[in-house]
Amino acid sequence: MLPGGVSVGDDVLLASTALVRPWEGRELRAYRDIVGVVTICDGDTENVHMGMVETPAGCDARLQKRLTKDFKPGLQKCVTNYDAKPLSWRAMMISLSYNVGTRAACNSRAAAFGNAGKYHDSCIAATAFNKAGGKMIAGLVKRREMGDAQRIGEAELCVSGLE
Secondary structure, three states: OEOOOEOOOHHHHHHHHHHHHHHHOOEEEEEEOOOOOEEEEOOEOOOOOOOOEOOHHHHHHHHHHHHHHHHHHHHHHHOOOHHHOOHHHHHHHHHHHHHHOHHHHHOOHHHHHHHOOOHHHHHHHHHHOOEEOOEEOHHHHHHHOOOOOOOOOHHHHHHHOOO
16 A cells, blocks of 8 residues: 555556566665666656655655556556456566656557557567667666566566466
8 A cells, every 4th residue: 555545556566576676776865877867766767856865665655656656557548458467467567667658668569469468479579678878788688588697577577477
């Protein structure tokens, strides 16, 4: 539950704990990310300014709120019967949306394949989002695909939950 009694869905919980937090890394002090955007906590860029400091509990609340109120609703609008889709696929899409933006996620082949019920193809299509600032980033390749020794990748998690 979020403050105010807002429920956190299973997809948001899975995305935040298995994908977003491990891959974004947590920084309690605002910093400039790889493309120069001021960022804090687990990759949050909303209403962040240099000099800002957050607590671990504040970071947890920021992430759950953003995923629940800003990213999941966008996916629910662009993906038919979103809430009936496989949990692992929904978690991957939430993580993707948080990282690349809802518009990009909704306009992606990953969303198109998901709408068509082609979840495995969707999991693979999402791996195309492996660039930042126009350059392929090794960490994004690992995040989108099979992860590394410490973290599961989005595609790995996505396909692991398909029947």
